[in-house]
Each structure stands twice: as structure tokens, then as C-alpha cells.
Amino acid sequence: MVSDDPADGMAGAVKVPHKLAQALRAAGHQCDVLFSEELGTWPAGGRLRDSVGPWLAWRAVARQWSEHGPYDVIDAASAEGWMIAWARRWGRFPGAAVVARSHGLEHIQYDELLNDHAAGHLRKRWWRRWWYPLIRLSQVTLNIRLADRAILLNCRSRDIVVKRGWQPPQSIDLIPHGVDATRWTSAPVSGAARGAGALFAGAWYSTKGAPYLAQAHRRLIGQGIHLPLTVMGGSPGDPDAINERYVRASFASESQPWLTVLPWETDEDAVFAQYRRHDFLVCPSTAEGFGMVVLEALSQRLPVVCTTAVGASERLRAGAEALIVPPRDSKALADAMARLWHDAALRRLLGDAGHERVREWSWRHAAEATLGTYAAARAAVAGAK
Numbered sequence: 001m002v003s004d005d006p007a008d009g010m011a012g013a014v015k016v017p018h019k020l021a022q023a024l025r026a027a028g029h030q031c032d033v034l035f036s037e038e039l040g041t042w043p044a045g046g047r048l049r050d051s052v053g054p055w056l057a058w059r060a061v062a063r064q065w066s067e068h069g070p071y072d073v074i075d076a077a078s079a080e081g082w083m084i085a086w087a088r089r090w091g092r093f094p095g096a097a098v099v100a101r102s103h104g105l106e107h108i109q110y111d112e113l114l115n116d117h118a119a120g121h122l123r124k125r126w127w128r129r130w131w132y133p134l135i136r137l138s139q140v141t142l143n144i145r146l147a148d149r150a151i152l153l154n155c156r157s158r159d160i161v162v163k164r165g166w167q168p169p170q171s172i173d174l175i176p177h178g179v180d181a182t183r184w185t186s187a188p189v190s191g192a193a194r195g196a197g198a199l200f201a202g203a204w205y206s207t208k209g210a211p212y213l214a215q216a217h218r219r220l221i222g223q224g225i226h227l228p229l230t231v232m233g234g235s236p237g238d239p240d241a242i243n244e245r246y247v248r249a250s251f252a253s254e255s256q257p258w259l260t261v262l263p264w265e266t267d268e269d270a271v272f273a274q275y276r277r278h279d280f281l282v283c284p285s286t287a288e289g290f291g292m293v294v295l296e297a298l299s300q301r302l303p304v305v306c307t308t309a310v311g312a313s314e315r316l317r318a319g320a321e322a323l324i325v326p327p328r329d330s331k332a333l334a335d336a337m338a339r340l341w342h343d344a345a346l347r348r349l350l351g352d353a354g355h356e357r358v359r360e361w362s363w364r365h366a367a368e369a370t371l372g373t374y375a376a377a378r379a380a381v382a383g384a385k
Helices: 012-026 046-068 082-089 106-118 126-146 155-163 181-185 210-222 240-248 253-258 268-277 292-299 311-315 330-342 344-360 363-384
Strands: 073-077 097-101 149-152 172-174 198-203 229-234 259-262 280-283 304-307 323-325
Touching: 012 073, 012 363, 046 082, 046 126, 073 082, 073 363, 082 097, 082 126, 097 126, 097 363, 106 126, 106 155, 149 155, 149 363, 155 172, 155 311, 172 363, 181 292, 181 344, 198 268, 198 292, 210 253, 210 330, 229 240, 229 268, 240 259, 253 259, 268 292, 280 292, 280 330, 292 304, 292 311, 292 344, 304 311, 304 330, 323 330, 330 344
Parallel strands: 073 097, 097 149, 149 172, 198 229, 198 280, 229 259, 280 304, 304 323
Antiparallel strands: none
């Protein structure tokens, strides 16, 4: 597996290959993972890194192949696989199948960033608006087009890929993320005492719904609903003090007494401890490939409010396993939060139903589905010879 992301195991795009690799190894398979550290430290980041990322991935895979290969499958995320797939067509990496993996189709992410710009929550300068589609999105498209098979997370992404002719529907697999089985079995009992209020867990970005959550909380306070809200996250890599100022600046003064800001957490046990002490999770994203926090929260019987833009919402029954609201609707978000805060019976009902729903979403099941994709991709390569 190859991805030009730093090996921070708490970020969703990185946690997936970490956990899948563990599950595949436990099943007796060899699985090596290359992150940005293995791809190279130069260039350090930004637009230049995006431009040359596929070349860095090709170079790292070629080196890995020489030292530890050959491999049966090369699983490349985002844009990183197109040069690998192209080189395979010209005789490099013989016999290997190339699978394109999306942790959230970047074309959707980009469209929602433009919508955030139009809503006044983000400033996208004109030159950034043409550069990203030209350089990054075109390479993501090539990665999917040239791969033998694609792994996506939600129906919206699949519909785009099929409609634009990047892959036929029979070459696309929708594979949900997983959760450790031991986390599921060690969840708090039904109706366990909590009391810490609402929890937001993740990076504090516009596409995570940050401005709409701040608006919704202000609305609640204005209605006399003093709901404690914990924001656990911020901007990964920034000092805690800077993160707290950054997050708090999004909220109105009347929200501040009811707001707790926790730093970006790299200890998974500490994250799950927060799932167990809060009353519900809120995931207001405007673009979210899957939303692993939703799965993790439900595994701990923590009820969830999320938007229809969260990929996991496609697999949950609205009103029975989660409260699901439209994206960019702070009133609907506030109403759902108030409803859960005031109704302990509903919280218990959603927590229990959600916990049962995600029983099948283990990393073992995700690994088994991934192996099915790999087998189909290898069969396609063998059939093309």
C-alpha cells in the first residue's frame, strides 16, 4: 500500500492502511505500507509536493519492489498510483495488479471547498481554483482510470466515477472502514452514565462543517440550551495553544463558557475514552468520504448526529441508528443536537441500535473484502495477457 500521507495513525487516511495491514498480516499475508516518510522528505509539502507525489510514489515502490518484491498487488491512494499503473503497462512491476483507493474522492472535496468559498467561510483565490483541478484532480482521475480496479467509500463517489467513464461499475468496490473487534466488545453497557455533552472529533476545517457547528451551538445557547461542547482536534501538527485559539475564534462569545477544546490526540485509547464519556457525537461535515469517527463512536454506544455528506450515513437508518441532517444547515443541526440532549431515551435507543449496526464493520471484514478486490484485480491482469 502506498500513500503520500504522514504516518499519523489517528488520521483517517492513514489509519486505514495501518489497520488493514494488521488484519491482512494476521490472516497470513505479507503487506508493506509506504507513507510520505518512505516516499521522501523533499519537497516538504504544498503544491509542489502534490505535483510530484505520483513520481515519488513510483520511485518508492520501485525501490521497495527491488528490495522486498515482487508483489501481487500495489494499492495506491488518491493520485499516487497513476505513474505506477502506467509503468506496469510498459513492463515494470510485471504481474502486479494496481488498485486505486480513494479515502474520499477529491473532486467532491474540491467542489465543497468552492461551496464554502461561496458561503463566505473560506477564501479560495482564483489561481488556486484553477491550479488544483489542473494538477491534482487530473492525477486522481488518471489513478482511477489506469488502475485495474478501484476501492471507493460511498455511492456518490461511485456515481461520479461511473458517469465520467473512469471505471465501469463492475470494477468498483465499496468497502467500508472497520473498527477493532475488541473496541466493540468493550463498549459501555446500554444506558451507562455519561454527561459530558456533545463531542466533535477531527480536524477543524471548513469541509468538516466547523462553521456550521459553531453557528448551531450559538443558536442553541440563544435558545437557552446550555449544551456543553467538546472539540477534540484542530489542525494536526500545530501547538495546542495555537489550536485552541484557532478553534475558539470560530465560536461566538456566548458559546465560550460551554466550549472545551482538547488537542489533536495521537493516543487511540484517549480518543475512545472521550467517546465513552460524552452523550453524543456530532459530525457536521460537508464532504466526508466515510467518517471513521462515526463508526468508532457507534462502536462505543455513542449516538451520532451527522450530515448526508458523510459517507457512513448511506449505511445507517436515519432516525433509527443515527440522526442525519442536510449539510450546511445549522438550524437542522441545532435542532437535532437539542433533540438528543433533551431525550435520554432516544440517546439510549440510537446508541444501542448503532452499536449493533456496526458489529459487522470490523477490520477483519474490511480486510476480507479488500482481498476480494485484490483477487478480482489480479484476475483482470491475468485475463489481459
